Amino acid sequence: MDPVQLAAVLAAVVVVASMLSVELGISVALLELGLGVVVGNVFSLDANTPWLTFIASFASIVLTFLAGAEVDPDDFRERFGASVTIGLVSFIGPFVVACLLAWGPLGWTLKASLIAGTALSTTSLAVVYAVLVETGLNATRIGKLIMSACFVTDMATALALSAIFITPNAWFPLFLAVSIAAIVGLPKIAPWFFRRYGDRVIEPEIKLVFVVLFVLMVLADQANGHAVLPAFVLGLVMARHYQQHRQEQERLRVVAFAFLTPFFFLRGGLNVSLGAVFANLGLLAALFAAKLVPKIGLVMPLARRHVPEHATFTTLLMSTGLTFGTISALYGLNAGIIDRTQFSLLVTVVVLSAIVPTAIAQRWFSPDVEAERDAAATPQHQTSRPRSRAIPATEER
Amino acid sequence: MSPYDFGRVLAAIDGSEGAQKALDCALSICEAVRAELTVLAVEGKLPAYAGSIGEVDEVKREKDTFFARVLDDARSQAEARGVDVHTDLVPGHAAEVITHYAKAHGHDLIVVGHRGHFLGDYLLGSTADRVAHHAHCPVMVVR
Numbered sequence: 001m002d003p004v005q006l007a008a009v010l011a012a013v014v015v016v017a018s019m020l021s022v023e024l025g026i027s028v029a030l031l032e033l034g035l036g037v038v039v040g041n042v043f044s045l046d047a048n049t050p051w052l053t054f055i056a057s058f059a060s061i062v063l064t065f066l067a068g069a070e071v072d073p074d075d076f077r078e079r080f081g082a083s084v085t086i087g088l089v090s091f092i093g094p095f096v097v098a099c100l101l102a103w104g105p106l107g108w109t110l111k112a113s114l115i116a117g118t119a120l121s122t123t124s125l126a127v128v129y130a131v132l133v134e135t136g137l138n139a140t141r142i143g144k145l146i147m148s149a150c151f152v153t154d155m156a157t158a159l160a161l162s163a164i165f166i167t168p169n170a171w172f173p174l175f176l177a178v179s180i181a182a183i184v185g186l187p188k189i190a191p192w193f194f195r196r197y198g199d200r201v202i203e204p205e206i207k208l209v210f211v212v213l214f215v216l217m218v219l220a221d222q223a224n225g226h227a228v229l230p231a232f233v234l235g236l237v238m239a240r241h242y243q244q245h246r247q248e249q250e251r252l253r254v255v256a257f258a259f260l261t262p263f264f265f266l267r268g269g270l271n272v273s274l275g276a277v278f279a280n281l282g283l284l285a286a287l288f289a290a291k292l293v294p295k296i297g298l299v300m301p302l303a304r305r306h307v308p309e310h311a312t313f314t315t316l317l318m319s320t321g322l323t324f325g326t327i328s329a330l331y332g333l334n335a336g337i338i339d340r341t342q343f344s345l346l347v348t349v350v351v352l353s354a355i356v357p358t359a360i361a362q363r364w365f366s367p368d369v370e371a372e373r374d375a376a377a378t379p380q381h382q383t384s385r386p387r388s389r390a391i392p393a394t395e396e397r
Numbered sequence: 398m399s400p401y402d403f404g405r406v407l408a409a410i411d412g413s414e415g416a417q418k419a420l421d422c423a424l425s426i427c428e429a430v431r432a433e434l435t436v437l438a439v440e441g442k443l444p445a446y447a448g449s450i451g452e453v454d455e456v457k458r459e460k461d462t463f464f465a466r467v468l469d470d471a472r473s474q475a476e477a478r479g480v481d482v483h484t485d486l487v488p489g490h491a492a493e494v495i496t497h498y499a500k501a502h503g504h505d506l507i508v509v510g511h512r513g514h515f516l517g518d519y520l521l522g523s524t525a526d527r528v529a530h531h532a533h534c535p536v537m538v539v540r
Contacts, residue, residue, distance in 0.1 A: 025442035025443070026444060030448065066449055070449065124447075126450050127446050134489070136488040253455060257455075261448065322446060354446040
């Protein structure tokens with residue numbers, strides 16, 4: 001198919017995904033991924049056309065940057081010790097088990113096994129965040145602990161993806177130096193730059209962020225590495241700036257969600273072969289277990305110690321995955337480390353892990369939101385004039 | 398006191414046409430029996446299985462703005478008719494929140510619209526059906 005025709009078809013799919021997202025209340029990312037699977041398998045579209053590969057690669061770095069920038073630093077101070085322990089165990093357990101499973105019984109190459117370990121060790125901060133915000137638990141003690149732990153797992157995933165697969169060459173010192181310079185320098189330059197050139201329809205501030213991300217991608221490529229870690233940390237150090245300048249963050253999100261991230265998730269879906277998935281259901285189950293069993297087996301005891309009343313809920317949410325898992329798998333596919341069948345299995349497991357633990361946690365193990373909120377929430381309501389029968393203070397939220 | 402002396406009425410609204418009818422009806426009842434009215438909006442589903450926090454945040458912000466306007470409008474209508482009103486915006490699943498809220502705050506009557514504007518109402522049965530099934534007090538479903 002001609003590149004422009006492909007772009008037109010994919011643009012139509014993106015619109016349909018957006019409409020379905022609004023109507024069904026399901027994230028547009030998951031629908032783009034799902035519709036990518038459908039159109040890819042029905043129409044045999046070329047998922048590896050250069051323009052699509054380029055946009056998807058850049059989108060994955062922008063998504064990583066946004067993931068860092070969307071972190072609320074203040075949320076992560078409370079109970080940091082417990083969240084570091086839970087977050088690290090949540091990463092290490094499935095990473096080791098999935099690597100060993102892929103390398104041993106499944107006979108994958110060492111590098112492919114490491115991709116499997118990385119993709120299946122993730123926890124989705126975004127999936128967890130939606131559950132917590134929807135129920136109002138994000139402002140509670142348990143909510144902040146889970147978010148902090150997810151952040152630690154995400155950080156470990158970014159570190160693994162950057163560190164494990166790099167084969168340092170002469171470019172590596174430059175990549176390292178520029179990464180550090182960007183992480184130290186951008187938060188210092190941004191206030192002046194954004195004040196001088198920001199708030200314009202030509203969006204110099206977004207272009208500044210993009211050029212830094214492109215430079216990191218170029219150097220990472222030259223150094224045989226991946227820019228995911230510096231992009232994530234760069235987002236993290238910019239988080240407070242974006243907290244103070246919400247409109248800038250919104251505009252960056254608009255650009256990302258309207259044009260970049262749809263092609264990342266679509267490309268992920270287009271590369272999934274349903275035939276390969278159905279031909280390997282046993283492997284799929286084994287890989288799914290390699291993610292879930294260590295998460296449950298290792299996180300649950302820690303959760304029981306730190307949040308005994310909500311241990312199962314915490315463990316299940318720590319077992320979710322989506323964006324970072326897809327980024328890891330797509331990196332493996334792009335770099336030729338894994339083949340399409342392996343990619344299909346990994347992405348299917350990642351998608352299942354976004355849905356299954358979340359649905360179980362929400363359906364059967366959701367905490368008593370009222371009790372949790374009573375401890376932490378601020379009263380939201382107002383009264384127009386004194387009531388004849390006031391609501392007792394203990395009932396107010 | 399008869400079991401049907403409505404002193405505290407809860408109207409659950411979502412900005413739909415059906416919810417406006419429910420609010421009108423609740424206001425009429427409150428005027429007639431001098432009951433106090435609570436107008437509750439439930440900030441329902443956020444994008445499930447989100448790919449980024451930004452996606453959730455933006456939808457949440459849109460909902461906050463939308464429901465703040467809906468509740469302000471409800472407050473104005475109540476004040477214009479001289480009804481004691483209290484508004485609240487609570488996150489969660491509509492039927493569950495409405496029934497729990499009514500019980501926790503001692504409401505005697507829940508008034509809801511027949512159908513909201515969510516596709517889920519058509520696929521899973523309306524919020525009104527579920528509220529009527531689970532509520533501790535009488536429920537009025539307004540068509």
